[in-house]
Amino acid sequence: MAEAHAAVAFSFSVTPDGVNVAVNHEALWAVFHSGVLSWNRKIHRIKNSFHNGIYPASAMSLLFTISIVLALCLGGFDVSYGSIKYIQTHFPGISYANDTVNFVISSVIFSTILWITVINVIKYILRLLFNYQNWMYEVRGKKVSWQTKLWVVLVKSFSGRHPKLYSYQASLPKLPVPGVEDTMNRYLLSVRPLLDDEKYNRMKGLAEEFKNGIGNKLQRYLILKSWWASNYVSDWWEEYVYLRGRAPIMINSNFYGIDAVFLKPTHRPLSRAGNIIYSMLKFRREVDREELEPIILNKTVPLCSSQYERQFNTTRIPGVETDQLIQYHDSSHIAVYHKGRYYKVYIRNKGVLLTPCEIEYTLQKIVDDDSVPSPGEKELAALTAGERVAWAKARAEYFSKGKNKASLHAIEKAAFCVTLDEDAQEFDLNVEEKPELLDVYGQAMLHGKGYDRWFDKSFTLVVCANGRIGFNAEHSWADAPIMAHLWEYAISEDNLILGYTEDGHCKGELGPTPPPHPIRLEWDIPKPCQSIIEEQLQVAKQLISDVDLHLMVHTAFGKGLIKQCKVSPDAFLQIALQLTYYRTAGKFCLTYESSMTRLYREGRTETVRSCTVDSCEFVKSMDDPNCTNEERIAKFQRASESHQQGYRDAMTGKGIDRHLFCLYVVSKYLGVDSPFLAEVLSEPWRLSTSQTPHTQTNRIDLVKYPKQICAGGGFGPVADDGYGVSYIVAGEDTLFFHISSKKSCPTTSSKKFGAGINKALQDLKNLFGK
Template sequence: MAEAHQAVAFQFTVTPEGIDVQLSHQALTEIYRSGVRSWKKRIIRLKNSVITGVYPASPSSWLFVVIAILATMYTRSDPSMGLIAKIQEHMPVSPTMSTQCQAVVSAVLFSTMLWLLLIFTMRLCLKQLLSYHRWMFEQHGKMSNTTKVWVALVRIFSGRKPLLYSYQGSLPNLPVPTIKDTLKRYLESVRPLMDDAQYEHLTNLAAEFENSLGKRLQWYLKLKALWASNYVSDWWEEYIYLRGRNPIMVNSNYYGMDFLYVTPTPIQAARAGNSIHAFFLYRRKLHKEEIKPSRIPGTVIPLCAAQCERIFNTTRTPGEETGKQTDIGCLTLVESLELKQVVYIFLLWANPTFISLKVKTCMITIDHSLRCIHNEMSCHFFFSEMFPRIPWAKARKAYFSSGVNKRSLDYIERAAFFVTLDDDEQGMMGDDPAASLDCYAKSLLHGKCYDRWFDKSFSVVYYKNGKNGINAEHSWADAPVLAHLWEYTLAIDSFQLGYNAEGHCKGDVDSSLPRPQKLSWEIPPECEEQISQSLAVAQALADDVDFHVFSFRDFGKGKIKKCRVSPDAFIQMVLQMAYYRDQTTFCLTYEASMTRLFREGRTETVRSCTNESSAFIRALEGGETADVCRRLLRAALEKHQQLYRLAMTGSGIDRHLFCLYVVSKYLRVDSPFLKEVLSEPWRLSTSQTPVQQAELFDLVNYPEYISCGGGFGPVADDGYGVSYCIVGDDLINFHISCKHSCPNTDAHKFGAQVRQALLDLMQLLNPKQKEPNKTEESRPEIKKDL
């Protein structure tokens, strides 16, 4: 009960002389200040709701409309065409209101209705404008007159200084493609993977589906699209993520890395203090909606921001059939009494004195508290969620639904995020920096299996040597949303907050703060047995992961763009080439593409293995002339770009087929075609991690301050997971994963194939250049960690 005594605002004692009341003025002052801050936040939210609600107009435009209408009335003209008089006729008679006053009130009411009508019209026009996607299919560098007019109109109707969620009401809904178009594109995508007999069989199944069951399923799907904001996202979240029964460690969660070549401080607690403070600075901007809406780079086109709502205070809770997301609400480090809900591997708990700290002292206070935690870490047992979903749901119900276990679990699940103080050292270091990056990736992906909380929206890991990283749960949002937060945190930590000469956070420690308190658990023997069994399952899963991370510095997007090709399409052709050389065959390839041009959009699949890409690879490997191979390569690159544009604009293949399959299950009808489509394995799963806030990093003066990006585990047991990050003009980072248990896959071997394919394709596109040195010595000297 020590925590209760720390938070009490007054004490009283019953004596023979009466009741002796002792008030804590400091506690009461802090309660008052907390209340003031709480009301300020409510006012800010109300203001933002009003601004977002009237967007693309502004609240001040209401006054302009009212003044304009009143001015025309005084010129004895009636812009309302008699509506003001009609409103005045139906106003209740009041002896205290003159006829002139009634006329003014009627004019104000008419002006308000006119203003609301204008807002609705502007929003409808903006929604129609944002539904125009032909600009994306135009040749790069050549903009049609129609698109030029469209860009000008979008700028006009977008208003000024939009908030984070200002565009949400104006984003178009995701369209439902026609069955005919989806099946046509699907059959085209699988042609290079099948022989004639297999392809004919699938073509017959598709034709039968289109002419019978498909029409019925499509009708239900169109009905949902009319009713729901997005006909895919809720089903995608539930059936792809929350209904998954395997451990989410490795199978679902992904990770992000720290700077590649530098570590701002070698002190673990100091790094945690600064970056945790940076997380909460971002959180404050998020709650105030001061973060600029994300846009397609180089355009005025906004992207959906709905996923940002669940960055903090979100936990995935297990169920025996399905999981669910729990969004607890809003907590801020320097603004809330609920500081006990900032959870580290121990519970960081502070009394109300903590909230009176100025912003400049927060990180040094966290630094001090974490050092206290670190001093006690070696002598305590840690419990962490690493169960498969069904055993975790049963254990949660049996052992963590009441008492001290429930309270401790609530603290973790209600936390803004989870922090791990890892006792290992990671990063590019030692005699074999390449191998150390592989260990770094595996540590971020699964750790020791029991020292991460994989159900939290994200967990931040701080290593003994000052390196850090992030592990994210996937169901609540996709990687670009978390990457935006991670870029901001890295930049604020290094370039704004900084460290003193000793490597500690800048500021002074408040010695009056109580020590952090450890979470308490009561684990009965039968629960310990289940934990041991789940740990063994998790350890086997983690040990099976083969990882290879490397940086390619011979060239980057700068040289690729000089060849007048898309960097992303170029790398996808590289991966196709590398896989063919590794496996001597082609495979179904998954590339993640966003659909955030639409409201509540998430992702779509680009099927990168095409007839064009396979024709090019066969020609190159078969010894065709360079001119023929170059022509086929450019055709393959253009085909990939076309597929990517279709996926982004709502004309993809896989989400449509997935939703048709869900409808069929609701109707309890079987489709041999859909069953075969959704059972196809993705043996090559790929994703790009884009740099979204390049302005935060000065890569000219500080080229070493670059992140290595992030990665994920393999999707198929016999396949590869590949994540890549294009940084600046001269660097591409690759994260390759597979499983040791598969004798046909090897992450390092595949990485070597990727390197060679990069050089070969660039040599083909730009034959005049000299082939660079392929050895590791071609990289610049790596700066040692501080």
């Protein structure tokens, strides 16, 4: 509100009678409230910086330390070993005070130094404790070692209470650099089932040559970087994997999420939008104030929270050679797209966050607007869906001044984008006659029409015409668990806390002062730019036409039965995927499964190579008539443990692919070629998989509210002749799979693969006699 009225807060005119000054009191109040908000944010940041700087101690511990030191010194015990006397005689200024004041000031200074020293020692001890990873390798249900028990006691003893979102950041260890020889051994073991003897021996020779040659030189540079940088992988991963990519990010990079499909809290889209937008803004406020609790595994080990910093007010700016991520300090609005028009919607009224019913009221103003899009406006976002170079050049030439610059800035500075879709996403999970309706829903979230999501924004909330919701997220700023956390928060807030009236509207009433009206963004897009938009829309449509996306709901069993098999749900499903791929393709393939490295500072992801020697042996045994069920179960257990070992290695910094990737980057900086690295980095991931995290927090009790299950999300295929599979263990009896491939590939079919998954899961159930 302030920025809309600040320019007209004062006006004056000169008349024969003098100068008349008019004051717009509403504008002045808006400016005042804006200033108050700004100072509140500054105060919160200062408080949080102080809290995190001294964590796990508290401010009261300083007073306690000063009191103890003073009491002991007055009792005749010099706990400072002469330091207080030294401060009394050498510290500037205090020597002129009387003896009592001099003594008290010196004691306070010594106590403060002692307090700060102890805090840093505790932080260092916590960092050492968090480096201990053996707890991950101890199988649940079996006896825990005394070392791990002692470690848990020490961690809980040194950890503080009531941590803020970033309180543990300074105590997290750095991601370790694996040894070259260890990585070579793990790599060769991972490709052994994929290569015949001749090809394997050739690859082994390349690995030996690399290990004994250039590898050690590259490793030294990487170790040097690990000493200097907070994380030796993350900045290069963000730059070279995401921001330097020149291909379209729609489908190729962005990912999506969908609704809790067993629930439909309201049929009114604007009411649903009101609740969800409010919940997301509330989440943003908790992130800004660091009131959001960090994710802590097993109530003991914290995960890095750095990725939350760029969740809001962030956009990807296109460049000719590389893109860049821009995060604005704050944003007082969201950007809304409806029927080809863009609006700027303020989220506060006189400094107070709009309530859900006020947001619904404001969005209704947009829906009631019967204006038509400006030339080029309706399909403008196709620029963000197409080729990055074309978008960068168009942005520099046509959006650097005037209306276009101001309107584009309003979208890019928005907290996030919202699309009010004209299409409804209707489906019935209990009816098997039209399963493609769920596929259409996923496609709408993955790419829409190619021009109705702002793909550069950190995320776009999509509200369908029947009240269904979803999102499309840009990938470079963070990984899926961060968006999953926000999604879990928003859906639980919507369904369990905010709720709706009997007729489906947001609860509450409008205040005495109506919320600010939405501002229609103005554009002046010339014909040449309209031609570029049309060209990029054709690029987007071609990508969309090649996507084969299938969403599958498996309700025969879920986490409950898998646990009865005494195996990790993730290992169970990964083995099922291996079995499915082998049956559909007649061979094994290099398989990518994403795992996190957020046990370390600024950690992102690592690759678990799910196709192992043990998993291949089990898969072959399933269709071997000479193999008994007892032998198959034994092979399955070995394959499961092998997978879990790989997952643990990936999480604890002993992965393969990020190390090889960084060695490759170093080689390019040094201008040296490595046949081994070039070949490894060019290997296609024909099966790219990821498990969507669910119930990362305790906000949703699925036992009490089983229909709150979120259906997860997915992504596009990574290889032209492969599959992208995202899955979520959503409940005791429910699994969701999001399967993508390319229609242009004659050897892949997402529906056929989904049917294969169903059969594999049923075969595994039968194997265990369940």
